[in-house]
Amino acid sequence: MWSAVRTVGTVAFAAVLAAVGVVGLQAPSTSHPDVVLAAVLDRHGAEPSGGVSIFADEPALNNSGWASCPDPIAWNVDTSGLSKAAAARQLANLRWALAQWNRASGLEFRYAGEAALVYDESTFSLTRADGYVPPERHIYLSFIADGSSRLLGGATVGQGGPSAVIAAAREIVTANAVFRIDHVVRASTRAVRSLYLHELGHALGLAHLRSSRSVMYPTVTDQVRLGAGDIKGVRSLTKPCP
Numbered sequence: 001m002w003s004a005v006r007t008v009g010t011v012a013f014a015a016v017l018a019a020v021g022v023v024g025l026q027a028p029s030t031s032h033p034d035v036v037l038a039a040v041l042d043r044h045g046a047e048p049s050g051g052v053s054i055f056a057d058e059p060a061l062n063n064s065g066w067a068s069c070p071d072p073i074a075w076n077v078d079t080s081g082l083s084k085a086a087a088a089r090q091l092a093n094l095r096w097a098l099a100q101w102n103r104a105s106g107l108e109f110r111y112a113g114e115a116a117l118v119y120d121e122s123t124f125s126l127t128r129a130d131g132y133v134p135p136e137r138h139i140y141l142s143f144i145a146d147g148s149s150r151l152l153g154g155a156t157v158g159q160g161g162p163s164a165v166i167a168a169a170r171e172i173v174t175a176n177a178v179f180r181i182d183h184v185v186r187a188s189t190r191a192v193r194s195l196y197l198h199e200l201g202h203a204l205g206l207a208h209l210r211s212s213r214s215v216m217y218p219t220v221t222d223q224v225r226l227g228a229g230d231i232k233g234v235r236s237l238t239k240p241c242p
């Protein structure tokens with residue numbers, strides 16, 4: 001899921017991220033269930049031939065991708081909704097999931113620490129409570145209480161997607177993902193790692209795939225190995241380092 005992607009029209013990177021902070025995000029144009037516990041196949045958008053699916057419902061993202069040069073993509077997490085022990089566990093699982101995507105794509109990620117993040121569901125955005133806008137590409141991750149979210153309720157346990165793209169450079173520069181607390185504290189390590197791979201895949205720009213051997217399959221599985229379509233997809237949206 002990646003509604004509310006903000007398109008920005010300048011290539012000056014720091015200026016772009018500052019602009020993201022002051023200009024309201026557009027309202028979500030589409031909303032559909034994300035990773036769900038029941039065996040419900042996502043019906044939004046057909047999977048293209050070749051078993052790769054990216055940018056399903058955001059034209060602004062067409063031919064866009066991530067770079068991690070010269071600096072890695074920074075990521076912050078807000079685990080304030082979790083106990084200390086649960087936070088440590090989930091941080092380890094998130095690191096593990098990002099390492100898998102790093103291995104597949106070459107994209108580098110740098111953990112930038114805990115941050116108090118404010119979740120605005122109307123724009124599916126996470127922003128820092130202290131107002132700070134990092135001058136680098138970044139991903140924000142947070143844990144949301146069941147019942148406090150319309151997007152994360154019932155069988156839906158996670159959401160993720162890019163949140164800003166530099167239109168001229170076709171470069172995704174920020175992304176968000178949120179996870180439901182009651183699910184992640186109960187789920188097995190394998191199931192929660194599968195969820196993180198999936199939502200981080202969306203954050204990187206991947207859509208759903210129909211193959212249950214893919215982590216981008218639209219329902220929760222215990223798949224913790226990236227499938228061929230996942231790998232092909234993330235490689236296609238990784239911008240090469242000079």
Ligand SMILES: [Zn+2]
Nearest residue numbers: 001034035218
């Ligand atoms: Zn999904």
